[in-house]
Amino acid sequence: MMNEKSESQQQHLETFSYDDDVTKLFVTATLIWGAVAMFLGVLVAFQLADWRLNFGIEWLTFGRLRPLHTNAAIFAFAGNGFFAGIYHSMQRLLKCRMFNDTLGRIHFWGWQLIIVCAAITLPMGLSRSKEYAELEWPIGIMITIVWVVFAVNFFGTLFKRREKHIYVAIWFYIATIVTVAVLHIVNSLAIPVSWTKSYSIYAGVQDALVQWWYGHNAVAFFLTTPFLGLMYYFVPKAANRPIYSYRLSIIHFWSLVFLYIWAGPHHLLYSALPEWVQTLGVVFSISLWAPSWGGMINGLLTIRGVWHRLRTDHTLKFLATALTFYGMSTFEGPLLSIKSVNSLAHFTSWIVGHVHSGTIGWNYFMVAGIFYYLIPYLWKTKLYSQKLGHLHFWTATIGLLFYIVSMWVAGVTQGLMWRAIDQTTGMLVYPNFVETVIRIVPMYWIRAFGGVLVLTSFLIMMYNFYKTIQGAPKKVKPEEFQAPALHAQKHEATQGHRKLEGLPAIFSVLVVIAILVGSAIEILPGLLSNHFIEENPDIKPLTALEQAGRDIYTREGCFYCHSQMIRPMPHETMRYGKRSTAAEYVYDHPFQWGSRRTGPDLARIGGKYPNMWHYRHMIDPREMTPGSIMPVYDWLIYREIDFEILPEKLTALRKVGVPYSDEEIQNAVADAKEQAESVSYMLTETGVDASIQDKEIVALIAYLQRLGVDAGESTEFQFTEENLEAEE
Amino acid sequence: MNDDNKTDHNDNQLSEEDKALLLDHNYDGIQELDYPLPRWWLVTFWGAILFSIPYFIYFVFMNGPSLNDSYNMDVKEIKKLQHNYFKELAIFKPEVYASISQTPEMVDFGEKLFVQNCTPCHGPNAEGYIGPNLTDGYWMYSEGTPETVYPFVLMGAPAAGMPAWADKLSEDEVYAVISYVMTIQGREQVNPKIPQGEFFPSERLPEPRTLPSE
Numbered sequence: 030m031m032n033e034k035s036e037s038q039q040q041h042l043e044t045f046s047y048d049d050d051v052t053k054l055f056v057t058a059t060l061i062w063g064a065v066a067m068f069l070g071v072l073v074a075f076q077l078a079d080w081r082l083n084f085g086i087e088w089l090t091f092g093r094l095r096p097l098h099t100n101a102a103i104f105a106f107a108g109n110g111f112f113a114g115i116y117h118s119m120q121r122l123l124k125c126r127m128f129n130d131t132l133g134r135i136h137f138w139g140w141q142l143i144i145v146c147a148a149i150t151l152p153m154g155l156s157r158s159k160e161y162a163e164l165e166w167p168i169g170i171m172i173t174i175v176w177v178v179f180a181v182n183f184f185g186t187l188f189k190r191r192e193k194h195i196y197v198a199i200w201f202y203i204a205t206i207v208t209v210a211v212l213h214i215v216n217s218l219a220i221p222v223s224w225t226k227s228y229s230i231y232a233g234v235q236d237a238l239v240q241w242w243y244g245h246n247a248v249a250f251f252l253t254t255p256f257l258g259l260m261y262y263f264v265p266k267a268a269n270r271p272i273y274s275y276r277l278s279i280i281h282f283w284s285l286v287f288l289y290i291w292a293g294p295h296h297l298l299y300s301a302l303p304e305w306v307q308t309l310g311v312v313f314s315i316s317l318w319a320p321s322w323g324g325m326i327n328g329l330l331t332i333r334g335v336w337h338r339l340r341t342d343h344t345l346k347f348l349a350t351a352l353t354f355y356g357m358s359t360f361e362g363p364l365l366s367i368k369s370v371n372s373l374a375h376f377t378s379w380i381v382g383h384v385h386s387g388t389i390g391w392n393y394f395m396v397a398g399i400f401y402y403l404i405p406y407l408w409k410t411k412l413y414s415q416k417l418g419h420l421h422f423w424t425a426t427i428g429l430l431f432y433i434v435s436m437w438v439a440g441v442t443q444g445l446m447w448r449a450i451d452q453t454t455g456m457l458v459y460p461n462f463v464e465t466v467i468r469i470v471p472m473y474w475i476r477a478f479g480g481v482l483v484l485t486s487f488l489i490m491m492y493n494f495y496k497t498i499q500g501a502p503k504k505v506k507p508e509e510f511q512a513p514a515l516h517a518q519k520h521e522a523t524q525g526h527r528k529l530e531g532l533p534a535i536f537s538v539l540v541v542i543a544i545l546v547g548s549a550i551e552i553l554p555g556l557l558s559n560h561f562i563e564e565n566p567d568i569k570p571l572t573a574l575e576q577a578g579r580d581i582y583t584r585e586g587c588f589y590c591h592s593q594m595i596r597p598m599p600h601e602t603m604r605y606g607k608r609s610t611a612a613e614y615v616y617d618h619p620f621q622w623g624s625r626r627t628g629p630d631l632a633r634i635g636g637k638y639p640n641m642w643h644y645r646h647m648i649d650p651r652e653m654t655p656g657s658i659m660p661v662y663d664w665l666i667y668r669e670i671d672f673e674i675l676p677e678k679l680t681a682l683r684k685v686g687v688p689y690s691d692e693e694i695q696n697a698v699a700d701a702k703e704q705a706e707s708v709s710y711m712l713t714e715t716g717v718d719a720s721i722q723d724k725e726i727v728a729l730i731a732y733l734q735r736l737g738v739d740a741g742e743s744t745e746f747q748f749t750e751e752n753l754e755a756e757e
Numbered sequence: 758m759n760d761d762n763k764t765d766h767n768d769n770q771l772s773e774e775d776k777a778l779l780l781d782h783n784y785d786g787i788q789e790l791d792y793p794l795p796r797w798w799l800v801t802f803w804g805a806i807l808f809s810i811p812y813f814i815y816f817v818f819m820n821g822p823s824l825n826d827s828y829n830m831d832v833k834e835i836k837k838l839q840h841n842y843f844k845e846l847a848i849f850k851p852e853v854y855a856s857i858s859q860t861p862e863m864v865d866f867g868e869k870l871f872v873q874n875c876t877p878c879h880g881p882n883a884e885g886y887i888g889p890n891l892t893d894g895y896w897m898y899s900e901g902t903p904e905t906v907y908p909f910v911l912m913g914a915p916a917a918g919m920p921a922w923a924d925k926l927s928e929d930e931v932y933a934v935i936s937y938v939m940t941i942q943g944r945e946q947v948n949p950k951i952p953q954g955e956f957f958p959s960e961r962l963p964e965p966r967t968l969p970s971e
Contacts, residue, residue: 118785121785122784122785122787124785192784194782196782196784196787262785262787265787265788266786266787269770270770270771271771271775271779271787271788271789271790272787272788272789272790273790273792274789274790274791274792274793274794275780275789275790275791276791276792276793276794277792277794277798278789280794280802284802299824304816304817304823304824305816305817308812308813308816308817309813311812312808312809312810312812312813313809315805315808315809316805316806316809318801318805319798319801319802319805320802322798322801323798323802326795326798330792334770334772335770450835451838452838453838453842454838454839454842455835455836455837455838455839455840455841455842456839456842456924457924460924460925461925597824597825597827597828598828598831599828599831599832599835602828602832603835603924608828636915636916637915637920638918639878639887639918641886641887642877642878642887642918645877652877653877654877655873715886715887742915745832745836746836746839746924
C-alpha cells in the first residue's frame, strides 16, 4: 500500500502545516495551573494537620478550598494537559491541521476563563456542593459551550483528515468528548434561584446515583480515556517501537468504554441506594480490572526491548512509571469495590490515597512524560537540564510514596478504630470520634510532607521547562508536510474493525451507544419511578429557616468532612443512631451524603446537643471537643441571614418537587424569623447578645437540630431500663 | 505513504517474531504489532465476568442475604454481649464506689474525665453553663447521692441535652467521675448558674447557699 501509489501522490499532493501554537498555549496553561492545583492541595493537607492554617479567613477554609483544589487538579491541570496532547497528536495522526484555528483559541481562552471563574466563585462559597461538579450553573453553561466548541473542532478535523483509518488514540479521544458531554449535562441539571445559586433537580438517592455516575466517569472519561489515548501516541513515539498488540487495543478499548459507565455505585456501597444497583456497581467494578490492565500491558510491553533507555530518557521513565501507577490504582479500585473491603475503607483516608495514586501517579506523571517529549519538540530545542529531570522524577516519586503510604496507614487505622467493639462488653472501644482523629493527625503531617515534595518536583519541572523554552530559537518557520487528500487516495477494502476505523461517524455513534446502555439501565429506573424508595410520611420538608441553614452548610462545604449516611453496621448504628433510609432524603436537593468522614456523621445530629453546644462549637470546636481539627466558623455570628430570598428558594425547590404550599412560600420570611427567635432564645438565655437572632449561625443550628429528627429516635443500643428488660 | 511518515524503527529493536506480527498501517510513524492477548489477561477478563453473573443473580434474584439481613445478624451477637454488660453495669456497687472514691489517684482521674467530658456543658468549675450547676446541692434528676447520680449518668436525659454515658465511659470511669463531683459539693463559685431542681442536703453542704429562682 505504501509504495504503489507514486502516481496519485504526484497528482493530488496537498501541502499543509500543523497548528502548534494552540498546543503551546495549552502546555503553558497546564504548567501554571498544575502549580496552583498542587499548591492548593498542599495547603488543604496542612489544614487537616493543623486547623489554624486557614488563618481565620473564610475564603481559605478547608470546605471552600478543597473543591478548588480538586477542580484545579482535574479540569485545569489534567484538562489543559490532555488538550495539549490531543491537539498535538491528532493533527499528526490524521495528517491534517485543526479544522479551525479560531475555534482552538476560543476553546483555549474559554477554558481558562472557566478556571478563573472557578477560582473566584469557589472560595466565595458559591457551590452546587456535588463533588467535581461544584461550579454554579452559569459556569456550567460556559463549560458546555466550550466543550461543544472543542467537539466541533475535533470532529471537523476528523472530517477533513487525510488518513483513512483512525488510530487507537483517536478512539479514546472520541470516547472522551462524547461521554464527558453527556455526563456534564445530565449531572448539571438544576433550577436556578439566582445567578449564583441553584438546586439540583434530583434529590437524595437519585441525586447520589446521578452524581456518582458522573463522578466515577469523570475519573474514567476525563482522567483515564484521554490519557490512554495519549499513551498510545507518546509511548510508541518515545520508545520508538510499535504498539504491542492491535487486538488488545480493540478489546480493551471497547470493554473499558462499555464497562466503566456502570461502576459508579461502588461509591455508594452500604448506603441507602437500592441494593441491586450497589451489586451492579460491585460486579462491573471487578470486571473492569482486566480491561484497565489491558491498557497498562499494551503500554509496558511496547516499551519492552528498550528498558535500558528508561534510565536516561525522561519521557519513557515518566510514562512507564505512570503506567505502573495506573496499573496499581486500577487494581486497587476493584479491590475497594468488594463489599467487605469497602466497609473498612469507605469514608477513610485510604480512598484519598487511592485517588492520589491515580491523579499524581498516573495523570501528573503522564503529563510530565509527554511534556519532556513535547516541549523540546515544539520549541525546536533541547531540554535545558538532564540532571534536573532526574531530580524531578525522584522528588515526585518519593513524595507520592509518602502520600500513598501515610494515607493507607491513616485509613486502615481509623477504619479499624471506628469498628472496634469490645468482645466482652459489646461496647465501642473508641466511642469518642475525636480519638480516632487525634490518632491519625501524625499521618496528616506525613501526607502534607509528601505533598510538599510533589509540589517541589513540579516547580523543578517548571523551571527546567522555562529554561528550555527560554533557550529556544525565537523564530522557527512552521514545518510543512504533504499528503494526498482522502478522496484522492486509493484504499484497499478492509474488514472487521479496520473497516470501522475508516468510518469515524459510525464509530462515534457506537461509542455513544456503548456508554448509554449502562447509564440507562442503571439510572433510568431510579429516576423514572419512586418505586425503589420506600415512603415515610413522617419525613417533612425543611422549614424556611432550616433551608437557609442547609444552604450555609453547602456553602461552607461541611460535607467534605461530614457524611450524612449511616451504614447498616453495628458500630455505625451504635455510634450515630439507626441506619439511614432512602425515604429520609427525598427532599435533599442536592444530597449531602459525603465521601470522607474527617469528622463524624451528622445524619442524626439533631437533638444530640443543646443549641448552645453548637454555638460554642462553631466558634471554637476545641472548646467543646479538645483535640478537634474542625475549622473555626466565627463569621457565622456576624453574617446576616438573607431572609428576603427565602420565598424564591422555596419556590425553586417546589419546582424540583419539594411540596411547599403557597402559604409556606408566602410566609417564608415571617416563619423563618419566628423560628430564628425561638432557636436563639436558648442562646440569649445563657448570655449571648440578642442581636444573634438574624445571624447565619442561628439558621445553621436550626438545620443541624433538624437532621435525623423526622426519622424518629432509635433506642436499639441505648442503655435504658426498657432495653435491659426486653432481652429476657 | 509519504516521507514525513516513514518508519524509522531501528530494525535491531524488532525481533523476528515482532517482524512477523507487524501490521502494515503507519500513523505518524507509529506502527502496530498484533500479538495475541496474553493468556493470564484473558483468564482475568473472562474470570471476572463469569464470577459476576452468578454473584449478581444470587444476590438480586435468589434472595441472597441483604445488607439488612447481615446487619441484623451482627446486631444480635452484639446485643447479647451488651445485655450482659448492661445488667452488670446497672447495679450500683457501693463497695466499688467506696474503694474508688477513697483512692486519691482515681479521684484525680475523675477530675480529668470531668474536664474532658463534662465542662463543655457544666462549665469549667461545674458552676453551670448549658447544663446545671453541679456544686450547689440542687438536683433535678437525682438526689445528689452517688447511688442516685449513678444511673442518671449512665442513661442521661437526652431530651434535656444530657447524653447517656454508658456507652462512652467504662464502669470505673463513671465511679471516678462521680467521686470527683462529690468532692466539689459546696464549692465557692464566682458566677454560678441559677439553681435548678430541688435542694438535697449533703455532708459538705447541709444548707443551701443560694436560693432557687422564681
